[in-house]
């Protein structure tokens with residue numbers, strides 16, 4: 308396994324905690340009342356789906372942290388440096404794992420008087 312940073316280890320530990328909670332939800336006591344295969348499968352899909360959405364959100368958050376560390380983005384039209392609001396905007400994206408929350412820094416170009424979401428994962432098309 309590749310060397311992990313302390314931050315990465317902490318997030319991995321959080322994932323294991325989430326996975327443990329997913330297991331507990333799957334195996335909780337009313338399990339005996341789930342008599343049909345379909346009911347078991349429904350719960351597995353629901354429980355697994357939550358974990359999938361959580362993973363997608365973690366990846367989006369990581370991409371956001373990388374962008375935040377990158378040099379200031381430029382306007383795609385005129386090339387001037389974009390201005391950023393102090394707080395990112397939350398957007399909801401509907402993907403194959405369901406709806407996830409993503410925080411995006413909206414850049415504003417005073418010359419073009421337009422707002423842009425600079426380089427991120429290519430989720431714009433769906434939003």
Ligand SMILES: [Zn+2]
Nearest residue numbers: 382385416419
């Ligand atoms: Zn511009």
